[in-house]
Amino acid sequence: MRVTTPPVISAQNLDLTFTTNDGPVHALSDVNLDIHKGEFVSFIGPSGCGKTTFLRVIADLESPTGGTITVDGTTPHQARLNRAYGYVFQAAALYPWRTIEANITLPLEIMGFAKTEQRERAEKALALVDLEGFGKKFPWQLSGGMQQRASIARALAFDADILLMDEPFGALDEIVRDHLNEQLLKLWDRTNKTICFVTHSIPEAVYLSTKIVVMSPRPGRVTDVIESTLPKERPLDIRESPEFLDIAHRVREGLRAGHAYEEAV
Amino acid sequence: MRVTTPPVISAQNLDLTFTTNDGPVHALSDVNLDIHKGEFVSFIGPSGCGKTTFLRVIADLESPTGGTITVDGTTPHQARLNRAYGYVFQAAALYPWRTIEANITLPLEIMGFAKTEQRERAEKALALVDLEGFGKKFPWQLSGGMQQRASIARALAFDADILLMDEPFGALDEIVRDHLNEQLLKLWDRTNKTICFVTHSIPEAVYLSTKIVVMSPRPGRVTDVIESTLPKERPLDIRESPEFLDIAHRVREGLRAGHAYEEAV
């Protein structure tokens, strides 16, 4: 339906091999994937299958050793210089010497926003992740979940069109996670951002995404791309619907196939 | 049904307040709970509700500030001296300078087992968690999941009747987790141990337990105790049965009630 516009992220025959001191590690092999504007794409797969690596290639944090990738129609490098994306790391990676607010304004300072705008945006971002009133605290004074939300706020603050999120909710309990999932869906709905989302949880992937990319390790390949048939409007209890369970089942099957090799080391 | 024998663990009006430099933290409040021999009890609740604290009280790693608790009919202190339980921590906590085997024999060394018996028991424990052949490896040569299994083997090695497990599978992906859940159930079935198991995952709690304890934070209280009606024999696809979903629903409701206050910090 959206295929008329060019994809926001497009990978062709992408290949990435790390050279380590005990031989090369083939982290990504022949990955082909198009992601269009406004899509919510989840990446799922066993540990070490290359999910993080793929996100890092998009973010110009790794250079592919083969194939091509474009982001926003240009190279990842140019896209990074254009500040085309916000990145949420697997861990919160907040700077302990900055308050939560100062952590959120960090990218804004670097990108040269005015002081007042910095403050405004930080406030808005804090509100988005339900952290009003915690701006003056230091990271270690917050729980792990709150820290993770602060790091999401930081990625949201400068309002890039692409959001790259690497297992942002890994450390949270199910209820908080559900809540943040809902919030994220709302945000995505409202802003029409393109979101790439790595997760280990099948229900989470199914609940959030318009497209689920299943990967398998050694070398990291895309084994399945599942387009979700769920509606855009998704109450939490959609997760008990047969359609949901169906997609979840398909994802689980795809994953199990990947595991057939032997379990990840 | 089993109420004729005295409970293995019994808490009455248990209370625990931490004094910290910014005021007291009420971690456990008026907890009443009986756990009988051979039960598999899961603790579930939002972050910071006192699950770990409760396990630590049983293990004599914290002293309650009110109420009473007996373990094996005696005080937790005496029970610890009797080496009545094995404890599996939230992280694997293997000693990096010891091989997997030496990690498993660590408690045996301390408890003064004979060398040959140490080796035998280590071998048996390794087999129990599917780690035959990895005894001579060092922890970092194993994946996170394998490390966690090694730490379970370590707790099993000295064959205590009580097993305290604090989110042992938190860091694993779903497929590996399912596998370990199955193994754990088999072990429990075979040995008739009493298991206290902390988890964040509702399906996991429901799948494993004979009894699910739902807790809520601030102060940590037991809000619901759900006796499972599932049979002892539990194939993985029992999780798609209506009975299972029913219990899961009840747990989720209990949890949500706990969250109503405000989310955990």
Add this chain to the structure above:
Amino acid sequence: APALSADELTLQLKWVTQAQFAGYYVALHEGLYEAEDLDVTINPGGPDIAPPQVIAGGAADVIVEWMPAALAARERGVPLVNIAQPFARSGMMLTCRADSGVSSPEDFPGETLGVWFFGNEYPFLSWMSQLGIPTDGGDEGVTVVRQGFNVDPLIQGQAACVSTMNYNEYWQVIDAGFSPDDLVVFNYTDQGVATLEDGLYVLEESLEDPEMVDKLTRFVRASMAGWTWAQENPEEAAMIVLEYDQTGAQTEAHQVRMMGEVNNLTAGSTGVLDVAAAETTVDSLLFGGDDPVITERPTGAWTSVVTDGL
């Protein structure tokens, strides 16, 4: 065996092993101490070894020390007594560069002078106080710097004059390419402020014990024999010193030359202290200034009970 029953005695030198102490090394090496039934241990000194402290701590029986330092220590409560004086003359000088414009003591004010401290500063201080020159800088006075271990300050022009011994540092200046004409030398003896150097001192309590006095007498006798030997065989004596030098920094030529100069200072000494010279030393230390080296005339700072027995 005599070696077993020999009386033990420890001698603490004032400085490192060099021809300045040749008499003692010769006596040790040639068996002169052994002949007196003595088992002598010679401990070399160094820049931070204060022999009076060593003897007060009980780590030596006899020390080689300059009389000003010994008298100063006496005032500080270490009852040192001179028992013999092998050095009849003083070898201390102040050596100046001719190109610094210093040709007489009147030229000192405003100049920078290098001085040894650590108990060796007393002759200089008493000389300056006799001249009435303050030593705390300024146009009227001289700027004193604590000279390090060598004569580099003079060679490099950091000081107009430095302290030298005529048997040692003076020759280092010459070796560095200065000819005697490039230098102006103030000999402390010529300036009338000679002080006695390199005497043998013990604690008062040693002299209360007749046996110890006998031991010391034998020691002084053997040591003086060593000095005489050194007078007669300067080159061999220098070689003996080199043999005892554990640092390997000394050179043969230097030690032979030093031996010659030192022999000039010990010439004619029998070990007996010249009381007149000692009184001169005391006078020059007591004299002048608001800050004399010693405050009152010492009593009992020297004795002849040991040399009487020679």
Add this chain to the structure above:
Amino acid sequence: MGLTGTSLLWAALAFWIVAWAANQRLAGLNLSGAPKVLINLLIPVLFGATLLVLWEGITRGLDVPQVVMPPPSMVWERIVSSTDILWADFQQTFLKAVIAGYVMGCGLGFVVAILVDRSPFWKAGIMPVGNLMSALPIIGIAPIMVMWFGFDWPSKAAVVVVMTFFPMLVNTLAGLNASGQMERDLMHTYASSYPQTLIKLRLPAAMPFIFNALKINSTLALIGAIVAEFFGTPIVGMGFRISTAVGSLNIDLVWAEIFVAALAGSLTYGAIALIERRVTFWHPSNRRAR
């Protein structure tokens, strides 16, 4: 002799035991807030007092000659009576040589580290050579510096510069690499410029290391300056005084100077540690549990 002699020694030993027991008690107390701070100060002070009493008791009780080791009471008298000398020496050695050398040495080490850090090539070249240089015993450097920079305090400052330069260089370089990969990647995703990353990430992350070097250097600098004064000085300065006082058997003055040195060193160290606490308040070693 009566009371002096051995009874004094026994009294000192008794005091030691009593003080130890008192400390055992104090350390066992479970307090918080102001009393706790007080106790934490009191315990080491009591411990120090014990050492002094033992020292006094042993020197007096065993009749140790005061030219070998004077009792602390005598040292104290000397401190009080010679404040002018001590102050002049302190000025010469500490206020001039140590501070100048410390500031220059640490500053230079810091600047060079920042410059070198940009180039792996220079880093790979300078680090091993730097390690070798910091292994040079400074006693050897001191006479050379006196030769080069003259007798007054600049030569002492130069020794201090040499001594403090390498610890600062090595620590700053290590500190600049202390920021985590993920934190640096974060900056990279913002397309942050080099100076921005330096100021906003790498320097703050390096602070614990830099303060480590500042602390090490604060004791090194004092020792270095004093030692350097053994190789030629004008006739003022702590090292000068110590060595001449040994020569003239004013051992009480020696200990008075040592006291001043230890006091100055400890206070400097304490001050830097205090600043460190304020600057690196965020570091896990400085913050109490949540």
Add this chain to the structure above:
Amino acid sequence: MFARSILPILTVLFIILAAWYAGTVALNWRIEAERFERMGLEKSTMEMVQATMAMDRPILPAPHQVWSEFQVSVFGRDPSSPRSLVFHAWITLSSSLVGFAMGTLLGILLAVGIVHSKVLDKSLLPWIIASQTIPILAIAPMIIIVFSTLGVQGLIPKAFISTYLAFFPVAIGMTKGLRSPEAMHLDLMHTYNATRSQTFWKLRLPASLPYLFASMKIAVAISLVGAIVGELPTGAQGGIGARLLNSSYYGQTIQIWAALFAAAFMSALLVYAIGWIGTFVNKRMGAREASV
């Protein structure tokens, strides 16, 4: 390997050498010029440059002068003769190794005490720090004298000074190391009802070893400095320090530099050796192989 580590070192060394030669000419120029002037000689610039690099007692000797002195006094002489640097290096090495061993032991004991006793923890640390602000060279002569009063001479007093310097980094590092096990690892021992000594031997000690080796590297370097300092007051009894001092006393700059380099070289070797032992032990303890 070459481009990544050797080439940069060579480049830096080359720059140092170049600066050194330049410094030789610059620093020695005036004295040579004055000397020739006193001798009434006229010299060309080239001759002057050569002269500055061939002085007997230069302010700064040229690298090749130092090197040839080093070679001669290390390889060219009987190692048992006091003229050989090997002779002196051995004297210094033996007392610094003894001091290092004692310092390490003392540091470990203090750390064990601090970790296990609340009183020691609270009372000792400030004084351990204060002890290091005492200028050791100032008391070195007195230590030598106090020891000789007790009848102990030679190696032990020097080793004591090394001990005094070396115990500090070990005590600090080891305290940190013994406290490095995470709470969880300690709790684990607690659940086994392990005794204090079991916890020490099976947990605290192995966990502290990396810290121990890191601080031993610092300690071995400064124990060498301590031994050299201890040799200064007893100037005539051999050792690198005595050599330095006597060379200085006789203005033998070239000898000073050669001795200095011998000391630096020895110290680098010791540090390297400790590092090597540390790596070996670490490997035996199953540490990950370092990537570099």
